[in-house]
Amino acid sequence: MDIKLINPFISSTITVLQTTAQLDAERGKLFMKTEDSHKSDISGVIGVMGKFVGSISISFPKNIALKVVSNMLGGMEIEGIDDSVKDAIGEVANMVAGAAKTKLAGIGYSYTLSIPTVICGDGHHLSFPKGIQSIVMPFNIKDMGDFYLEVALKMLKE
Amino acid sequence: MKFLVADDSSTMRRIIVNSLNALGHTDIVEAEDGAEALKNTTGVDFILTDWNMPNMDGLTFVKAVxxxxxxxxxxxxxxxxxxxxxxxxxxxxxxxYIVKPFTMDTLKAKLEKIIK
Structure with missing residues (x-):
């Protein structure tokens, strides 16, 4: 997968977290996903289709997810992963994929987005079909821990 | 002034409704998709809609209106x-047109300008 396809998703993740939740996410080092590379508690997943197919997902541990959603809603107290948290994490994934879409369209990679899917479960792991390699960017939020952006795309033949 | 807010995300609807409330607008109808929104346009003075929604997307809804x-x-x-x-x-x-993401303050300021 071409690295120029990944960068817009990385910068969009930082922008969306900063703009909607006032959280500074510091990027780590990209790695290729393996079965035991990382686990999370809630993930927002968006399917994409254009010159490439696949999905974009953003996966959080519970504490960061609750902080993101609380901040999005103006500091509202949120105790656990409920329907509003699931909805908000889906919307975060939608905004990341949408913001990257605009940037990628500018370099000739247009795509359409699916409606977001949210997956919950303590310590869950996302799997992708064979033939689609997932590249992971970890992000750190100071004093809170890490969350992960996964870009799993396959170029279609012209 | 009566508003119609259509977005499949309850979080986004809440942010938009809170922004409208902060601007003094309380007569607001909410819809989860374009199809539901289309059933609720009677008497509405101002429509705010998302694009990507299930059942009927925002663009189809706009065309129908x-x-x-x-x-x-x-x-x-x-x-x-x-x-x-x-x-x-x-x-x-x-x-x-308002592009996500935005802060609640930014949305409020943009809505205030547009509504005026």
């Missing part, structure tokens, strides 16, 4: 910010 109503202002609030998307939306009757 514009078949009968050319005047009611429609603001598209969406992640779809590519130039072609904006042109498509405007050509089909969208009056103004």
């Amino acid at each position: 514009r078949e009968k109503d050319k005047k009611t202002p429609i603001v598209m609030i969406t992640t779809e910010a590519a130039k072609d998307d904006v042109i498509t939306a405007i050509k089909n009757g969208v009056t103004n």
Whole structure:
């Protein structure tokens, strides 16, 4: 997968977290996903289709997810992963994929987005079909821990 | 003034409704998709809609509204910010455009300007 396809998703993740939740996410080092590379508690997943197919997902541990959603809603107290948290994490994934879409369209990679899917479960792991390699960017939020952006795309033949 | 807010995300609807409330607007109808929104346009003075929604997307909803109503202002609030998307939306009757993501303060300021 071409690295120029990944960068817009990385910068969009930082922008969306900063703009909607006032959280500074510091990027780590990209790695290729393996079965035991990382686990999370809630993930927002968006399917994409254009010159490439696949999905974009953003996966959080519970504490960061609750902080993101609380901040999005103006500091509202949120105790656990409920329907509003699931909805908000889906919307975060939608905004990341949408913001990257605009940037990628500018370099000739247009795509359409699916409606977001949210997956919950303590310590869950996302799997992708064979033939689609997932590249992971970890992000750190100071004093809170890490969350992960996964870009799993396959170029279609012209 | 009566508002219609259509977005499949309850979080986004809450942010938009809170922003409208902060501007003094409380007569607000909410819809989870374009199909539900289309059933609730009677008496509405101002429409705020997302683009990507299940059942009926925002663009289809806008086209349906514009078949009968050319005047009611429609603001598209969406992640779809590519130039072609904006042109498509405007050509089909969208009056103004707000791109996600935004802070609640930014949304409030933009809505205040647009509503005036």
